[in-house]
Amino acid sequence: MEATPGGASDNVLEELQRYVGFSSDDGEALRELHPIACAHFERIADVFYRRILEHPEARKALEGGESQVGHLKVTLHDWMGSLLLGPWDAAYFERRCRIGRVHVRIHLPQHYMFGAMNLLRQELSAVLEEALRDAPARAARLGRALGKILDLELAIMLHTYREDLLAQAARAERLATFGQLVGSIGHELRNPLGVIETSLFILKGRPAAAEDARVTKHLDRIGEQVEVANHIVTSLLDMIRSRPLVRAPLRLAEVWASALESVPPPGHVRVHAQGLEALPVLEGDAVQLRQVFVNLLQNAVQALGEHEGEVRLTAEVPEDGARRVRLVLEDSGPGLDPAIRARVFEPLMTTKARGLGLGLALVRRILERHGGGIGYAPTGGGPGGARFVVELPLTQEPS
Numbered sequence: 001m002e003a004t005p006g007g008a009s010d011n012v013l014e015e016l017q018r019y020v021g022f023s024s025d026d027g028e029a030l031r032e033l034h035p036i037a038c039a040h041f042e043r044i045a046d047v048f049y050r051r052i053l054e055h056p057e058a059r060k061a062l063e064g065g066e067s068q069v070g071h072l073k074v075t076l077h078d079w080m081g082s083l084l085l086g087p088w089d090a091a092y093f094e095r096r097c098r099i100g101r102v103h104v105r106i107h108l109p110q111h112y113m114f115g116a117m118n119l120l121r122q123e124l125s126a127v128l129e130e131a132l133r134d135a136p137a138r139a140a141r142l143g144r145a146l147g148k149i150l151d152l153e154l155a156i157m158l159h160t161y162r163e164d165l166l167a168q169a170a171r172a173e174r175l176a177t178f179g180q181l182v183g184s185i186g187h188e189l190r191n192p193l194g195v196i197e198t199s200l201f202i203l204k205g206r207p208a209a210a211e212d213a214r215v216t217k218h219l220d221r222i223g224e225q226v227e228v229a230n231h232i233v234t235s236l237l238d239m240i241r242s243r244p245l246v247r248a249p250l251r252l253a254e255v256w257a258s259a260l261e262s263v264p265p266p267g268h269v270r271v272h273a274q275g276l277e278a279l280p281v282l283e284g285d286a287v288q289l290r291q292v293f294v295n296l297l298q299n300a301v302q303a304l305g306e307h308e309g310e311v312r313l314t315a316e317v318p319e320d321g322a323r324r325v326r327l328v329l330e331d332s333g334p335g336l337d338p339a340i341r342a343r344v345f346e347p348l349m350t351t352k353a354r355g356l357g358l359g360l361a362l363v364r365r366i367l368e369r370h371g372g373g374i375g376y377a378p379t380g381g382g383p384g385g386a387r388f389v390v391e392l393p394l395t396q397e398p399s
């Protein structure tokens, strides 16, 4: 069965609905349950998030700490409302899938879903049993409907995790095929490029090169293009061969400075960095992390084109106890087209006339191998163009 992101009304859910036997009678039963249960939603939402906060591992998911809980309680309240009121149509399941994907995106381990759903099941069942103590047959009917819809909800949540796994597997497979092809082409190209470089060196030493400015100019141009071609081959090979990380204590401020040195931005682009100096020492591979900065910077500068603009890097250690560094890199360019945002970190994904679309794929790979990650998060208070959020784990005590 294929994962169909965005396709909540796909066969999987219809099949599940049939399997669980969720019928229009169940819908009616849930609507009967709503007026009985809704007075308890607030209390149940309290119990739900208190349980999360009591468990340090689950709590880690709440990035915004307790302040986020207030907002989430409201969303859970609405969630329970629509759970009992429906309509349980394709749009309903699509919205539920979207909620599921939010949990996948924040890397919430899926086992918490069982516990969380069970808590909701217990709380809502207790309300129902208490209110309908004198009408056991009705309580049983409403209870069955509640059981079915919560089973479906859990199945949707888990389905979104599976979707993500399938997408990851497909990506890995594409990378493997791509890697084999690229590896052989890359290696084959190294030889002719090496020969051109050697011949160029010899030609440059010949009297004709010194005597004729045009010859020198063209030889230099060939040299530059060989360098470009070599750079492409190196990026391709880096992409596929997972150079082992050489971890050592490093300061990101120094890594950033060295990236700026190697790709100095043109005069019409202002680059600001904030918060880097205050970051603690991290463990990582400075050369590969420098590549991360170089690629992100190059993308930002290219996005600005000939226009005046700015690139801004903001670094911080979020105060949520999650022990990581967060870097936000924004530019004042046009931003990424929403149609390609989801695929922007995939190899060969490019919108540029030149370039292979490896830069961001490599960036993600390097960050993931450091235990971190990168995402595209277009909202923020910055200059309004592309906005990438990079995270790296903190491995040492803040210094």
Ligand code: HEM
Residues within 6 Å of the ligand: 052, 058, 059, 061, 062, 063, 072, 075, 076, 079, 098, 099, 102, 103, 106, 108, 112, 113, 116, 117, 120
């Ligand atoms: C039955 C289980 C659960 C339900 C029904 C549920 C429901 C929801 C809903 C409705 C949202 C809002 C989604 C949106 O923005 O559209 C949400 C987001 C979120 N949930 Fe859950 N949740 C469940 C389990 C959990 C658990 C166990 C945790 C943490 C341990 C958790 C943490 C979060 C966080 C952190 C967000 C916000 C993510 C973000 O916007 O960045 N959820 N959840």
